[in-house]
Amino acid sequence: MSATRRSLVTPMLFSALDTALQAHLVRTSRERTFADGQIIQQRGDPADGFWLIEEGAVRVGQFLPDGEFRAVALLGAGDSYGELAVFSGNPRIVDAISRGQSRLRLIAARPFLEALGNYPASTRALLGALSEQLQYSLSILAGLRHGTNPARLAGLLAAMIGEEERRASVAITQQELADLLGVTRATANAALKELQRHRLVERGYGTIRIPDRDRLARFALS
Template sequence: MLDRLSEISRPFMDMITAESRSAIEASAIKMRYADGALIHNRGDEKPGLSIVRQGIVRVGLIRTEGTFVITSIFGPGQSFGEFTLFAGLPRTHDIIAQGETEVWQLPGERFLRLRETRPDLMEALIKTALVRSHVLLEMIEAMRSLPVLERVAKVLVILMTTAGQTSQFYTRQSDLAVTLGLSRTSLSKALGRLEADGLVTRGYGQIRLPDRDRLITWITARDP
């Protein structure tokens, strides 16, 4: 799955027609957020579709001690909030801007009007939802069954790819450790071993992949 992740995780905006992209641009409310700004609160019941236009958003849960449990990271063209439109559910996660970020907000009634004349929107959202379910199952399986080293490597590749990144990942190690269910010490040791093998490099607030394909090959050999 990892070798096809970039292909199957195409952004929502890349899966619709140019006419639909123009229609969304004309209808959307353009919002800009500073690094660390809260875009949506968990529990928000206002329906709508959000689309990342620039920057990156982190999806997860803010814990009482201030750490952030990451469940997804979305880059340009990715959408979120679909279930508020079609399932009548409140938002289940907190959404935070990572770096300067622009998000187009389509309130529920505006999206539903567009949907009536643009069937490609629904097709793209269905594909998006199915791919994300598959990716989430892969992450859960990695968390439950893989040794620490392989777990860290696989989740890094998944998060980077869904964020539209192929070589670097910006995050606090404390947040990544919580997401992986590890202590900071265990995560640091795992990253150190991957770094010693030339599979990752660490910088301040970021992790880089010198050769993503090589890391995927390394993971696949251990998690066929």
């Protein structure tokens, strides 16, 4: 596992669609490749479609006035983002840049909305997925506001690898962790050392290994 399995701010709606609809949208979509650090979309762009990540990873966030990029989510292959902007019809509110080389598909807004009308079950599934992810995001945000930094980091890492994985690894830098937690890099590093002291994580170069997700999740609630 090389990146996060879910976003803390963007519902993964594409995966809730009927498989036949997914296949149709992929067939009619446009594939694009991006180099490391290349801008995929910018805040204020028209919501002319949403993105499906086929290979690589994407950092979603906002550029600060000084040019620094502050990430709020790190997405990997199989993830999608931008669906909510398509539904609202409003300009995009986040920037997105490629993390390493990536390959994405742009699912155009109009064909998507037109095709969705032929799949009523997918419409209901989208509402269910949106509600579930909203509840999940609110739960995560509540924990991030009130827990200690090591507990917050434990919850973030446990969320990244998902419930299906017991032992996994996450390819993420300390700066990206700091951005996601909303703290300095030094604070994120101190929290990571605390988790390592409890043998909840194993640190590698640009990678964090989680020996036991359940233990990590329990620590997040302690």
